[in-house]
Amino acid sequence: MTSRLLRSASLATCCLAGILLSLPAAAEPPGSKAEPAAxxxxxxxxxxxxxxxxxxxxCHDGKSMKVNPRRRELVDMHGDIxxxxxxxxxxxxxxHDPADRDHLRLASGEKVPxxxxxxxxxxxxxxxxxxxRVGIHGKRTGSWNGPxxxxxxxxCHDPHSPHFKPLKPMAPPARPEQIQARKGGAR
Amino acid sequence: MTEPRLxxxxxxxxxxxxxxGTAVAAVAAALTGCGxxxxxxxxxxxxxxxxxxxxxxxxxxxxxxxxxxxxxxxKVATTPPLPGVIFGYALDLSRCVGCRRCVHACVKENNxxxxxxxxxxxxxxxxxxxxxxxxHADQYYNPEEVPREGHFYMPVQCQxxxxxxxxxxxxxxxxxxxxxxxxxxxxxxxxxxxxxMAACPYGARHFNWGEPHLPSAxxxxxxxxxxxxxxxxxxVEKCTFCIQRTRKGLYPACVEVCPTGSRKFGNLxxxxxxxxxxxxxxxxxxxxEDLNTQPNFFYFYGV
Amino acid sequence: MTSLRTxxxxxxxxxxxxxxxxRYYYAWIGFLLLLIAIGxxxxxxxxxxxxxxxxxxxxVSWGFYIGNFTFLVGVAAAAIMLVxxxxxxxxxxxxxxxxxxxxxAIAALVMCLGFVMVDIGRPDRFWHIMPLVGRLNWxxxxxxxxxxxxxxxxxxNWFVVTYLLFCAYTERHYVKKLVLPLVLLSIPMAVSIHxxxxxxxxxxxxxxFWNSAILAPRFLASAFCSGPAILLILLQVLRxxxxxSIKDEAIFKIAELMAYTMGFNLFLTAAxxxxxxxxxxxxxxxxxxxxxxxxxxxxxxxxxxASILCGLAAFILFLVPKTRTxxxxxxxxxxxxxxxVYIEKGMGLIIPGLTxxxxxxxxxxxxxxxxxxxxxxxxxxxxxVFTLMLKAAVPMMLGEFTLTRGRRAAEADPT
Numbered sequence: 001m002t003s004r005l006l007r008s009a010s011l012a013t014c015c016l017a018g019i020l021l022s023l024p025a026a027a028e029p030p031g032s033k034a035e036p037a038a039x040x041x042x043x044x045x046x047x048x049x050x051x052x053x054x055x056x057x058x059c060h061d062g063k064s065m066k067v068n069p070r071r072r073e074l075v076d077m078h079g080d081i082x083x084x085x086x087x088x089x090x091x092x093x094x095x096h097d098p099a100d101r102d103h104l105r106l107a108s109g110e111k112v113p114x115x116x117x118x119x120x121x122x123x124x125x126x127x128x129x130x131x132x133r134v135g136i137h138g139k140r141t142g143s144w145n146g147p148x149x150x151x152x153x154x155x156c157h158d159p160h161s162p163h164f165k166p167l168k169p170m171a172p173p174a175r176p177e178q179i180q181a182r183k184g185g186a187r
Numbered sequence: 188m189t190e191p192r193l194x195x196x197x198x199x200x201x202x203x204x205x206x207x208g209t210a211v212a213a214v215a216a217a218l219t220g221c222g223x224x225x226x227x228x229x230x231x232x233x234x235x236x237x238x239x240x241x242x243x244x245x246x247x248x249x250x251x252x253x254x255x256x257x258x259x260x261x262k263v264a265t266t267p268p269l270p271g272v273i274f275g276y277a278l279d280l281s282r283c284v285g286c287r288r289c290v291h292a293c294v295k296e297n298n299x300x301x302x303x304x305x306x307x308x309x310x311x312x313x314x315x316x317x318x319x320x321x322x323h324a325d326q327y328y329n330p331e332e333v334p335r336e337g338h339f340y341m342p343v344q345c346q347x348x349x350x351x352x353x354x355x356x357x358x359x360x361x362x363x364x365x366x367x368x369x370x371x372x373x374x375x376x377x378x379x380x381x382x383x384m385a386a387c388p389y390g391a392r393h394f395n396w397g398e399p400h401l402p403s404a405x406x407x408x409x410x411x412x413x414x415x416x417x418x419x420x421x422x423v424e425k426c427t428f429c430i431q432r433t434r435k436g437l438y439p440a441c442v443e444v445c446p447t448g449s450r451k452f453g454n455l456x457x458x459x460x461x462x463x464x465x466x467x468x469x470x471x472x473x474x475x476e477d478l479n480t481q482p483n484f485f486y487f488y489g490v
Numbered sequence: 491m492t493s494l495r496t497x498x499x500x501x502x503x504x505x506x507x508x509x510x511x512x513r514y515y516y517a518w519i520g521f522l523l524l525l526i527a528i529g530x531x532x533x534x535x536x537x538x539x540x541x542x543x544x545x546x547x548x549x550v551s552w553g554f555y556i557g558n559f560t561f562l563v564g565v566a567a568a569a570i571m572l573v574x575x576x577x578x579x580x581x582x583x584x585x586x587x588x589x590x591x592x593x594x595a596i597a598a599l600v601m602c603l604g605f606v607m608v609d610i611g612r613p614d615r616f617w618h619i620m621p622l623v624g625r626l627n628w629x630x631x632x633x634x635x636x637x638x639x640x641x642x643x644x645x646x647n648w649f650v651v652t653y654l655l656f657c658a659y660t661e662r663h664y665v666k667k668l669v670l671p672l673v674l675l676s677i678p679m680a681v682s683i684h685x686x687x688x689x690x691x692x693x694x695x696x697x698x699f700w701n702s703a704i705l706a707p708r709f710l711a712s713a714f715c716s717g718p719a720i721l722l723i724l725l726q727v728l729r730x731x732x733x734x735s736i737k738d739e740a741i742f743k744i745a746e747l748m749a750y751t752m753g754f755n756l757f758l759t760a761a762x763x764x765x766x767x768x769x770x771x772x773x774x775x776x777x778x779x780x781x782x783x784x785x786x787x788x789x790x791x792x793x794x795x796a797s798i799l800c801g802l803a804a805f806i807l808f809l810v811p812k813t814r815t816x817x818x819x820x821x822x823x824x825x826x827x828x829x830x831v832y833i834e835k836g837m838g839l840i841i842p843g844l845t846x847x848x849x850x851x852x853x854x855x856x857x858x859x860x861x862x863x864x865x866x867x868x869x870x871x872x873x874x875v876f877t878l879m880l881k882a883a884v885p886m887m888l889g890e891f892t893l894t895r896g897r898r899a900a901e902a903d904p905t
Contacts (some may be wrong), residue, residue, distance in 0.1 A: 343849060489533060
């Protein structure tokens with residue numbers, strides 16, 4: 001069930017290249033055992049972090065690599081990230097906590113784990129957040145009268161480029177003209 | 188499922204059928220070239236009129252037939268409607284991208300004929316300039332990527348009407364609306380006159396023009412009598428909100444697969460359900476509302 | 491008991507008449523049997539492979555079969571056209587030929603039931619639709635109504651025809667107390683079969699082309715054109731080939747009545763076309779498809795205009811007394827009106843009703859070889875039924891073939 005769910009989730013996030021959801025992360029994001037989301041009754045799979053990238057603090061430890069708050073083009077790492085989200089002044093550290101890269105940071109300064117990133121998204125996208133909580137925005141799977149699995153915002157929307165990516169449509173129906181009796185009868 | 192009515196001995200139903208059986212079965216089989224039809228199948232009465240025992244024997248017969256045909260166990264459930272439940276469906280037109288994942292998941296789940304392929308969901312590509320104008324709809328679109336500029340998408344399937352015209356017109360009562368709001372077809376009672384297809388304003392009913400071809404490997408063995416059990420040639424079929432799943436509490440296959448989360452499903456009688464939230468908080472419309480079919484399928488704009 | 495034996499004699503004698511005839515008679519029967527065999531072969535293929543051998547599909551789920559069915563219900567209903575004046579006004583010239591109208595109705599009904607039978611996907615389940623045995627969804631379904639009224643009408647006509655012939659055979663005058671109520675009943679029945687058939691389409695809100703209040707009146711008006719057109723030609727043939735005397739007066743009277751119904755039929759068609767085209771709502775697309783074509787699909791257009799022009803020409807020919815009483819123009823008019831109504835109430839009714847489909851898809855339907863062959867077979871069955879009935883009826887009506895007088899009538903060949 002879970003793997004099926006995750007597979008369909010990965011469909012939704014086909015835009016997020018190189019992200020593997022179903023692999024048991026070697027290092028689990030902190031807080032995954034008692035997710036606030038689960039406390040709210042929402043079951044959410046792990047965030048779609050790039051494999052082998054977490055914990056972020058293994059590089060961004062604040063010692064060997066100092067925090068550089070300057071807006072710049074990233075060359076050494078994360079060059080694949082093109083930030084198309086909101087105004088041009090937006091920058092990594094608006095959302096990623098400068099002091100603790102394993103966490104995100106709300107506008108209030110409060111730290112939140114990646115597993116509850118929806119709290120961060122919900123700061124600006126309040127209407128979507130409201131609909132998401134009640135199960136109207138975004139995908140639900142599971143049971144209509146029982147436990148449901150939610151997806152995080154970032155499962156469908158790449159946070160760095162959140163526009164929902166176009167999909168290749170599956171095959172169109174046969175035109176009625178094309179539907180003909182099989183040669184040699186019904187068998 | 189409607190509670191099967193017990194057969195009263197004074198109805199003389201059995202005797203009548205027995206008489207018919209001996210005389211007509213052979214003639215009919217010879218006349219119609221359907222030599223494969225068994226005596227029991229020929230004589231099977233409308234599902235609503237079957238006693239509990241007769242239902243059991245029909246199910247046993249069907250499961251045996253399917254096993255012989257597909258070489259694997261196929262379970263045919265007759266799960267009745269859940270009390271206090273009327274199913275509702277809402278589809279977010281502002282989110283659907285027209286990727287047709289739902290169309291194909293539906294075919295897979297519901298054991299439709301693969302050749303010719305029967306599809307219960309038709310996704311219409313509409314022009315934003317025209318709005319919901321079906322004369323500008325295209326269901327055969329096939330670009331590299333969807334959504335296409337200037338277009339939006341509207342999947343149409345059975346709208347599970349409160350006043351279903353298809354049920355009204357059926358000359359033999361082979362289709363009816365169940366207590367949970369699902370309109371079902373008794374594939375063993377339908378005579379294939381296709382009057383319901385002419386009556387349906389949504390193109391939701393589909394006919395098995397040829398012998399349904401379903402490879403054994405593709406058979407979903409978890410079936411329901413009114414839902415996805417393999418169908419015979421010459422009968423009408425339609426979306427049942429995945430009756431085999433939803434009566435067990437699961438979401439329909441199209442809801443589960445939709446990558447955009449455009450499809451919302453739940454119990455209209457439960458005020459805390461997603462579907463009720465949509466109806467109470469979003470701008471909702473029904474397709475062809477003027478026909479007063481009163482669908483329990485709603486379209487809405489999530490944004 | 492005696493009468494039962496007499497009836498037995500009647501049946502055997504009837505068969506004896508049917509078995510003997512001229513070379514032309516045998517050739518005609520042979521031709522019909524050949525067509526039936528071809529149709530039967532095509533139908534067997536359809537039974538084996540399913541209705542996929544037709545060109546009907548989900549988008550256009552009814553086609554040639556149901557089109558012919560609808561047209562023939564009209565032919566069957568038109569028998570009353572002759573019954574009304576004959577029995578109500580006791581108008582002698584038509585009276586003798588009323589029985590021909592009723593036989594025509596029987597043949598048409600046989601074809602109607604044939605077309606319904608070949609159209610259903612599960613003919614092995616035909617018993618489901620039988621009252622009492624099956625589970626007829628009556629009074630909800632208009633198709634259930636249609637099954638009932640068509641069969642009752644068939645039974646009624648069959649009884650009246652058999653009874654009248656039996657009386658002629660036994661040289662007794664028919665009992666007016668029995669026949670008149672039945673004939674009077676057949677009038678509303680004839681109206682009802684065509685009305686119910688119209689309602690069958692009329693009641694479908696999903697199909698705006700059919701969902702028009704004047705559909706049933708249009709059905710009746712057109713039936714009163716096409717049915718008598720067949721009879722007029724038939725009467726002339728019978729006059730030539732048998733000793734049956736049919737007065738010119740009767741034929742011209744029918745033609746005059748037809749002029750009125752044709753005018754009315756054209757008026758109703760125009761009323762419908764005006765309402766759709768002038769108001770120009772979204773429902774107009776079906777008329778557009780029929781009359782002008784839609785998105786480049788113009789298959790129906792020549793047929794639609796041919797129907798309208800034939801109808802107009804026939805109306806003029808029948809309206810002008812000079813052309814109405816001229817045999818050439820009269821017969822030309824009959825053929826024209828027949829063709830006009832055949833298109834209008836057959837494919838011209840069914841196809842635009844379903845095209846574009848409810849979701850705007852345009853599928854250009856054309857009947858397949860199988861459909862045409864099966865239809866030919868059913869028409870042949872109808873003609874065969876009618877020929878055989880005529881073959882037996884004419885000598886009996888002429889008093890050439892009775893219980894007491896000789897059975898020399900075999901040479902009286904209606905064809």
